Amino acid sequence: xxxxxxxxxxxxxxxxxxxxxxxxxxxxxxxxxxxxxxxxxxxxxxxxxxxxxxxxxxxxxxxxxxxxxxxxxxxxxxxxxxxxxxxxxxxxxxxxxxxxxxxxxxxxxxxxx
Amino acid sequence: xxxxxxxxxxxxxxxxxxxxxxxxxxxxxxxxxxxxxxxxxxxxxxxxxxxxxxxxxxxxxxxxxxxxxxxxxxxxxxxxxxxxxxxxxxxxxxxxxxxxxxxxxxxxxxxxxxxxxxxxxxx
Numbered sequence: 001x002x003x004x005x006x007x008x009x010x011x012x013x014x015x016x017x018x019x020x021x022x023x024x025x026x027x028x029x030x031x032x033x034x035x036x037x038x039x040x041x042x043x044x045x046x047x048x049x050x051x052x053x054x055x056x057x058x059x060x061x062x063x064x065x066x067x068x069x070x071x072x073x074x075x076x077x078x079x080x081x082x083x084x085x086x087x088x089x090x091x092x093x094x095x096x097x098x099x100x101x102x103x104x105x106x107x108x109x110x111x112x113x
Numbered sequence: 114x115x116x117x118x119x120x121x122x123x124x125x126x127x128x129x130x131x132x133x134x135x136x137x138x139x140x141x142x143x144x145x146x147x148x149x150x151x152x153x154x155x156x157x158x159x160x161x162x163x164x165x166x167x168x169x170x171x172x173x174x175x176x177x178x179x180x181x182x183x184x185x186x187x188x189x190x191x192x193x194x195x196x197x198x199x200x201x202x203x204x205x206x207x208x209x210x211x212x213x214x215x216x217x218x219x220x221x222x223x224x225x226x227x228x229x230x231x232x233x234x235x236x
Contacts, residue, residue, distance in 0.1 A: 040222035042158075049208055049229055050150075050158065055222035061213075093158055097221025100172045102148070102160040 002026050002096050006105035012113040019081040021108045023094035028074045029057075031098065038098040041070055041079045044107075045090045053092075054079065086112065115139035115225055117209050122230030129199050133230055135192040135209030140225075143167075143187035146212040148223060149194050151205035151232075161207070162194065177203075199234045206231050 003026040013019045029037045037057035042050040052061045054070035057077055067082045081088055089112060094105040121133040135147075149161040162183040163172045171183055182195040192209050206229040213224035 034218070038221050040220075042223075044158075049226035050210075050223070051226070052213065052222055052224045055213060055220045055224075059215075061222075061224065095158070095160075095222070100163070101174045102163070102221075104158040104160065107157045 001101055002029075002099055002103050004094050004096055004103055004105040006092075006094060006108045008108060009106070010109040010111065012111045013081075013084045014113045015086065016083050017113075019084050019088070019110055021079045021092055021094075021110075023072075023077040023079070023105050025075045025077070025096060027098075029077075029096050029098040030074050037073050037077070038096055039070075039072070039077050040095045040097065041068075042093045042095065043088075043090045044093065050093065081110070084110070084112070117211065117225055117227035119207065119209055119227040119230035122207065122232045124233045124235065125199055126236050127200060127234055129234070130195070130197045131199065131232060133194040133196065133207055133209075133232070135194075135227055137190045137192065137211075140211075142185075142190040145214065146219065147185065147192050148210045148212065149183060149192075150208045150210055150223070150226075151203075152208070152229075153202075153205040156205075159205075164192070196232070199232075201234050204232060204234050 005024045007022045039057045041054040044050045058070045091107045116138045118136045164183045180198045184193045208229045210223035211225040213220045213222045
């Protein structure tokens with residue numbers, strides 16, 4: 001199984017500042033036939049289901065604010081929130097769909113400093 | 114409105130059975146691959162099972178293989194998860210989730226989620 005490791009487990013960022021979350025995969029998620037990385041990022045606010053933010057490692061889902069961006073390829077990926085807003089307080093998860101079983105990272109809790 | 118609504122959760126004794134349902138609306142259900150994902154109380158997300166749009170391809174996480182069965186009824190716009198031999202470690206909120214399609218390419222990401230249904234396995 002592919003293991004996804006997120007870092008840090010939690011972080012506190014001041015409003016308006018940048019938040020960076022890393023996701024490292026135990027094997028490459030790059031699909032050679034279409035040159036896409038099968039890595040997605042989700043936001044889960046308390047008491048809510050997860051919400052898709054980013055797919056194919058760097059493609060923003062429709063309606064997601066542009067302060068959210070994804071980058072990386074192969075085994076190393078990053079989710080960046082360029083200017084943290086109060087509504088961004090949540091747990092963030094990466095997920096790989098490269099192979100079965102699909103797996104999630106353990107989650108990163110983002111709070112306001 | 115594109116929507117998924119789960120039902121069927123509840124309290125069940127260890128070794129018992131439960132059938133979860135997920136009602137889809139607002140999109141052409143038969144064109145989409147679907148998944149079940151669960152979340153134990155206070156824990157992270159765990160993928161449980163996948164079914165292709167036609168139902169011909171199915172996968173499970175090892176921990177539920179042989180105990181859970183995913184199925185779908187495209188005529189009723191419904192997804193199901195039949196759960197047998199339930200264990201305490203199956204206690205979780207169970208979400209159904211749709212696989213995102215961009216153009217005619219299956220992205221693998223989960224773009225629509227239901228609100229979840231709680232399953233508690235306890236004596």
